[in-house]
Amino acid sequence: MNYQWLIDRVDAYIVDHSRTVIILFLVATMAFVGGLGNIETESGQQQFVEELPSFQALERVQQDFDRSFSQVNTTTTLVQSDQNVLSKPALLDMLRTQERIAESDPLRAEDTESPARRIARTLDPDATTLDAQIRAVERSTPGDIDAAVRRAATGDDRGTFRSRLSTDFNRRSASASAMEATVTHRAGPGAGSDGGPGGASEFPPNKEERAKRLVDATATTSTIRVQGTPPDTTTTTLTVVLPIALALIVLMLAVAYRDLVDLLIGLAGIVMTLIWTFGFIGFVGIPFAVLLIAVPPILIAVGIDFGIHAINRYREERVAGRGVEESMRLTTDQVSVAFFIVMGTSAIGFLSNVVSAFPPTRDFGVTAAAGIVFTFLIFGVFVPATKVSVDRLRERYPIPTITQTPFGSESSPLGRILAGGVTVAERAPALFVICVLLTTAGAGVYATGVDTGFSPDDFQPAAETPEYLQVLPEPIRPPAEFEYVKIDDFREENFEQEDRLLLYVEGPMREDTALERLHRAGRNPPPTFVREGRYADSQSIATLTRTRARTDPDVRRVVERNDRDDDGIPDDDLSEVYAAMEESTGEDDLSGFLSEDRRSALVVYTVDGDEPNDVITVDAYRVASNLEYEAQPTGNAVIFDEALALVLETVLQSLALTLLGAALFLVVVYWIVEGRPSLGVANVVPILVTVVALVASMRAFGISFNAINGTILAIAVGLGIDYSVHVVHRFVDEYAERDLSPALRRTVVGTGGALTGSMLTTVFGVGVLALALNPAVGVFGVLIALSVLYAYLTSILVLPSILVLWARYVDGVRERNTDMGDTRIDGR
Known part of the structure; x- marks a missing residue:
């Protein structure tokens, strides 16, 4: 199939109409900016389980059997601790605190409940108000109160009294070390289903801070803490991670480009990609959930890869003495096809997540796939057009140029290191591939023991943030501790929460x-x-x-x-x-x-x-x-067990669809583009090695598959193919003009330099997610970095030997090369 006409037409737009292309992309960027204001956020584990039958049954329970759930409201939990929270002074502390909160108009308290109120009603059945209940406790003796506690526990038909007391509750001695109380808040006028202008979790405004002030002013003999809404780890993580990631990415790009103008062009492409992607989710109504935190690093990784390859390949032609237009035409002729293949296989990998049982995972797949398409357009058209325009200006004006040499050459130390895989491929490719396959098979057996997990702990930060994060500048420094988590840990340790x-x-x-x-x-x-x-x-x-x-x-x-x-x-x-x-x-x-x-x-x-x-x-x-x-x-128990069962199912389904879809796509593309469908198979082998190595590493490091990192294998395939496609496609072009060994060496050293820059930038840029306050996101970042590292190593070390075997046994290299002199791959 002749596709060159299409590439030539794109080349013409990039080279001959570069300014028009730039203006069109900038206009599109402004249009996508309009979608950023529509983005809504979601957090917590509910978004992952909301479609499970057991969770839907829980929602029906709340609607049918608890009237408070049918109204638009929010709750605040009070946790009291003391030597005995059922003593007279402690009960008065709780009741007076509840009364102060109920009387506070800004808190819009609709109802308050606690064991203290139950005990007061037991003392005086006519005491229906908090004021009357306080008087009932005040005029009672300690003996009266102890007897009321025992009666309340005996008549606890629904278990609500005992469940709000700590597990050390002793009915005989009428004692417990902790008690829970609940405050229900009404929503404001016009709040709608979200419970308020800022969402149900934020209304009434500052309810947690207001309640804390009232508690501090009221409780005198016991400790009462206020547990409001869970911390927003999504926003906090972005605040911490993105500036650090940006600093690392700029540093690594500076090393890779070694030119300020090219660095700015690459950064502009990355910023545009992110604006297009998140403008897209704003327009289509996809909420920004915790899993989407991984999308920017992934798109940055692919964008960096595309940018470095395009600039590096262009520089190779410029160093050879060609002009701006000719160099860019030769560059886009080669990299456009590679970029398209990477886009197609990566999009297939991400879209495989639409079969997931978890809505956030499906949203992640759609968002990442759209982002990959945007990355292809921006770095395949906008960045080359901008580079052409800038270099034309450089020829007219004295714009400073630090360097225009490619990253990596045969004579450089990096080039000699990269050539190691070629040396192995020249001497013993079959033996090396057999060893790799046997090692992969053993690692695959080991990897089958990886665990799966799904629990609330996957979504909740530690109570205290690591000390190294406290040295960050004030604007991005996270809280030293999360009071909500500390109280939650206390409740989990002292109350029967899940029985x-x-x-x-x-x-x-x-x-x-x-x-x-x-x-x-x-x-x-x-x-x-x-x-x-x-x-x-x-x-x-x-x-x-x-x-x-x-x-x-x-x-x-x-x-x-x-x-x-x-x-x-x-x-x-x-x-x-x-x-x-x-x-x-x-x-x-x-x-x-x-x-x-x-x-x-x-x-x-x-x-x-x-x-x-x-x-x-x-x-x-x-x-x-x-x-x-x-x-x-x-x-x-039922909800999390059913979610856990779906984690492994989702992982296997998405992996199978990714591998099958990517393999078929590569076979078809290489058949159409090169007339050699077998290259698609050769392209997939390093990806299989990468996936097995990644899962084996998960087991070795004690990392379980969960609802968040269950997408990692599809991501590993999508990013891994990025590296191997560049090597294979460059090799095919070089192999058409040179003998096998020189073509392979030129491929690995030339493309390997760009791959190295891309790998280092991605590993450090994405690896910074390890600093995420959400533990699952931190692990996710580490796994993405590992998958990129493994994909790079297999593309540089394993793929050359596979290509030699492909050329020798599939493409008939022995007939083409009867005399290769000292460079012959058979070692003779």
């Missing part, structure tokens, strides 16, 4: 046998479920009815009248039972376990939090299968 499993049941709850079915599902429960005799420890409308019947004579009469088998669970005329329950007074009501339309119910089981999530999940589905209604287990 409840929810069963969302859909069915006709007015049916006579509905409550009996809910109750029977917990009979003879699996080992991970906490038991009460023959049944699982649970809370549901069935257990609530039985408990209410013991304390309310009116409810008891209705239940007895409709309980045909006398087991305490009514099995007839449930509408009458529900009506009696609604008329009964008390803290609990039907809305906690039964939907308003009586079409769904909630069952809450207590499970052993020390058991693995996968075991709890299996047992949960076993219990759900005992119901004759449709039932979906949910809760942290």
